[in-house]
Amino acid sequence: MPPTHEVFNQPEPLEDHDAAADPALLSGLEREEAGWAAEEVHELGRLAGTARAQAWGEQANANEPVLRTHDRYGHRVDEVDFHPAWHVLMDTAVTRGLHAAPWADDRPGAHVARAAKFYTWSQVENGHGCPISMTYAAVPALRHSPELAARLEPLLTARTYDFGLRPPESKSGLLAGMSMTEKQGGSDVRANTTRAVPAAEGGYRLTGHKWFTSAPMGDLFLTLAQAPEGLTCFLVPRVLEDGTRNALAIQRLKDKLGNRSNASAELEYDGAFAWPVGEPGRGVRTILEMVNGTRLDCVIGSAAGMRAGLVQALHHAAQRHAFGGALIGQPLMRNVLADLALESEAATALMMRLAGAADRAVRGDEGEAAFRRVAVAVGKFWVTKRLAAHSAEALECLGGNGYVEESGMPRLFRESPLNSIWEGSGNVAALDVLRALGRRPEAVEAFVAELRRAEGADSRFDGALKTLLELLHDTDEAEFRARRIVESMALLLQASLLIRHGPGPVADAFAASRLGGDWGGVFGTLPRGADTAAIIDRARPEPA
Numbered sequence: 001m002p003p004t005h006e007v008f009n010q011p012e013p014l015e016d017h018d019a020a021a022d023p024a025l026l027s028g029l030e031r032e033e034a035g036w037a038a039e040e041v042h043e044l045g046r047l048a049g050t051a052r053a054q055a056w057g058e059q060a061n062a063n064e065p066v067l068r069t070h071d072r073y074g075h076r077v078d079e080v081d082f083h084p085a086w087h088v089l090m091d092t093a094v095t096r097g098l099h100a101a102p103w104a105d106d107r108p109g110a111h112v113a114r115a116a117k118f119y120t121w122s123q124v125e126n127g128h129g130c131p132i133s134m135t136y137a138a139v140p141a142l143r144h145s146p147e148l149a150a151r152l153e154p155l156l157t158a159r160t161y162d163f164g165l166r167p168p169e170s171k172s173g174l175l176a177g178m179s180m181t182e183k184q185g186g187s188d189v190r191a192n193t194t195r196a197v198p199a200a201e202g203g204y205r206l207t208g209h210k211w212f213t214s215a216p217m218g219d220l221f222l223t224l225a226q227a228p229e230g231l232t233c234f235l236v237p238r239v240l241e242d243g244t245r246n247a248l249a250i251q252r253l254k255d256k257l258g259n260r261s262n263a264s265a266e267l268e269y270d271g272a273f274a275w276p277v278g279e280p281g282r283g284v285r286t287i288l289e290m291v292n293g294t295r296l297d298c299v300i301g302s303a304a305g306m307r308a309g310l311v312q313a314l315h316h317a318a319q320r321h322a323f324g325g326a327l328i329g330q331p332l333m334r335n336v337l338a339d340l341a342l343e344s345e346a347a348t349a350l351m352m353r354l355a356g357a358a359d360r361a362v363r364g365d366e367g368e369a370a371f372r373r374v375a376v377a378v379g380k381f382w383v384t385k386r387l388a389a390h391s392a393e394a395l396e397c398l399g400g401n402g403y404v405e406e407s408g409m410p411r412l413f414r415e416s417p418l419n420s421i422w423e424g425s426g427n428v429a430a431l432d433v434l435r436a437l438g439r440r441p442e443a444v445e446a447f448v449a450e451l452r453r454a455e456g457a458d459s460r461f462d463g464a465l466k467t468l469l470e471l472l473h474d475t476d477e478a479e480f481r482a483r484r485i486v487e488s489m490a491l492l493l494q495a496s497l498l499i500r501h502g503p504g505p506v507a508d509a510f511a512a513s514r515l516g517g518d519w520g521g522v523f524g525t526l527p528r529g530a531d532t533a534a535i536i537d538r539a540r541p542e543p544a
Helices: 023-031 035-048 051-062 084-095 110-122 129-142 146-157 283-319 331-362 366-397 399-403 409-415 426-439 441-452 459-473 482-501 504-515 532-539
Strands: 066-070 076-081 176-181 195-198 204-214 220-227 230-237 248-253 264-277
Touching (some): 023 110, 051 084, 051 409, 066 248, 076 248, 084 129, 110 129, 110 283, 110 331, 129 146, 129 176, 129 220, 129 283, 204 220, 204 230, 220 264, 220 283, 331 366, 331 504, 331 532, 366 409, 366 426, 366 441, 399 409, 441 459, 441 482, 482 504
Parallel strands (some): 176 220
Antiparallel strands (some): 066 076, 176 204, 220 230, 230 264
């Protein structure tokens, strides 16, 4: 090769590292009663850090799902074909219990362990997390109909990935999807026009069009339709008990910005058979059980995206040299990297706290259930929004190399807005928090009590808490100010966790920048005195 093509000053690929060797993750695992799962999480982390796992993610996105509406003879089949790499990702997730498995596990911390593994494996590829998340979230909604749950829950929680369209109860494992959004309503599901009429053979028949159906290759869909009693939740099987296809058709797959590996579809119900779930006319209340779970996964997935971008930026900066030294040693780059690390650690600490609240709420802790009611919506609003800015800055740390597809950073960036839109955009999440503040005084009390656990340890925190309490008591034009209120709630909750559980340099820099006002509008504007060396060293990826 000519000497002009000598390769130097290019980082080695980030391979053979443990994606779970993340101090923020591991400390949260212990704190939230799931330390028993540490080795399982590390095992998955070591797999996630391999070159072959990264290749699966790349292949699943480069070879997108394809819809086949008809077979060669003209019969309607509505099959979605996936690249083999997708199935490897899915099989890994299901067999490791990232789907609904915690609902069949009585151990304290089971949902926390699942969250840690979902976070770790999502760093490989985010798109396949959609059907995994939907299956996890479907179980609590399904429990509103005990007979259905008794039949189907064991299959939803089974650690067997059984792909293919067959009668649900003939399979060894099931996956669930959600089919709520309609083109005229969006997040306003009460505007849904899909109709449900009682069927002669029992159940209901649904007729209507769904604008976004997540995971259309699934076995079962939770959906909303207008029944005679009012808006009701239903469970729609893809295949009926006699082996015939249900009367639903996939009209097309969405051509999305990111999340390319995952199929999202427009679905047409033409007298499709469905089982009612929960109380007739109370469909929104029933399906909110599912939304709570998927919103938690939005936070987990966004925290995972931050961690994935951060470790790539740190790895690149440690090996790339410019202006006489490694990038990671340059003062301004250290400011940027440390700021990205703070955002990532705060997101991870928050998502682990939310997973702990979910776990304890499931086990009957009413205080944690009240806290979760507000805190999940707060986390959904804030962490998902921060991911896009974080991904852009992490990409920029690689310079032009980060703008090239082979780096993997463009895929992270394209994925970054998704979780802020999915399960209610920013405005919907913020208004949901306001509704909880007005209607659920016990939830407000639980949230404030959580913040007060850090009171007295940092004057900047104490001052910000005082301001927040004033905001919460000021109801004048609250809807107009909702984003500011919820942002303040999120930052104080993150700061509370870092002050109580994080290392001093991390907590101090977070409070100084996010609460103390000594911060700019972009990453890399930490104040003088921030211990960037300690913050960066804590966040760096470790060999497997």
